Amino acid sequence: MYDSKMNLKSDDMTMTTISGREVLFSVFELKDADQLTEYYEHLSELSRKRYGPHQFDKQSIIDLYGKRGGHQGYIAREPGSPTIIAYSIIRFGCLEHDLGRLKSYGLNMDVETDSVYAPSVADAWQSCGVGNSMFLFILEDLKRIGITRVILWGGVQADNEKAVGFYKKNGFQKLGEFEHNGNNIDMMLEIKQVTA
Ligand SMILES: CC(C)(COP(=O)(O)OP(=O)(O)OC[C@H]1O[C@@H](n2cnc3c(N)ncnc32)[C@H](O)[C@@H]1OP(=O)(O)O)[C@@H](O)C(=O)NCCC(=O)NCCS
Numbered sequence: 001m002y003d004s005k006m007n008l009k010s011d012d013m014t015m016t017t018i019s020g021r022e023v024l025f026s027v028f029e030l031k032d033a034d035q036l037t038e039y040y041e042h043l044s045e046l047s048r049k050r051y052g053p054h055q056f057d058k059q060s061i062i063d064l065y066g067k068r069g070g071h072q073g074y075i076a077r078e079p080g081s082p083t084i085i086a087y088s089i090i091r092f093g094c095l096e097h098d099l100g101r102l103k104s105y106g107l108n109m110d111v112e113t114d115s116v117y118a119p120s121v122a123d124a125w126q127s128c129g130v131g132n133s134m135f136l137f138i139l140e141d142l143k144r145i146g147i148t149r150v151i152l153w154g155g156v157q158a159d160n161e162k163a164v165g166f167y168k169k170n171g172f173q174k175l176g177e178f179e180h181n182g183n184n185i186d187m188m189l190e191i192k193q194v195t196a
Helices: 028-040 043-051 058-066 096-104 130-143 161-168 191-195
Strands: 007-008 013-016 020-025 070-076 084-094 114-121 149-152 173-179 183-190
Touching: 007 173, 013 070, 013 130, 020 084, 020 130, 028 070, 043 183, 070 114, 070 130, 084 130, 096 149, 096 173, 096 183, 114 130, 130 161, 183 191
Parallel strands: 114 149
Antiparallel strands: 007 013, 013 020, 020 070, 070 084, 084 114, 149 183, 173 183
């Protein structure tokens, strides 16, 4: 579907899409909060229906990353542009709300080594490799801090074929299914299996 070149530096990572556009990945910082709010406002209705791990007003973003802790955000931009074109969030440990379901699959959650993941890419940039490259960038970060499992944030809607394909391509495996406004799939990636 795409071909891209990647260049991993110490903190940031760049890729070039097949159409020759360069994309820079970095860790989200609070100074990026306004752009993140704008990013979310510009997502299509369908993408927002698929993606809503948290509120995207500035105060909620500040509360999430500034006060509560336990989260790491990642963003993508074209070099030199303030506009965010992709955003993903990692939460360390697991969501309280999902704990019972994850236990029912036989998983014992460990805040030191487990994480929860929710990715998104701006509509105009979807399906050209940005999501994949951003995930590689995130994986490097997670490996560095000793995370060994990545679980989907609230699962994925079963009819979200693009996302299900994306997760499968990146080595996620199905844990089970549950009903919440339709059918959803829980999936998990064991990082060690991928890197072995
Ligand atoms: C899901 C999402 C993060 C994937 O990121 P992306 O940049 O579009 O995906 P990529 O271009 O990196 O493609 C990676 C893989 O995803 C799958 N994929 C991507 N676009 C696809 C499409 N249009 N149809 C089917 N599968 C697709 C493919 O398996 C692809 O691998 P391939 O190129 O080797 O075939 C992105 O499409 C998105 O933000 N969607 C809306 C929000 C959302 O659904 N988030 C997930 C909530 S659970």
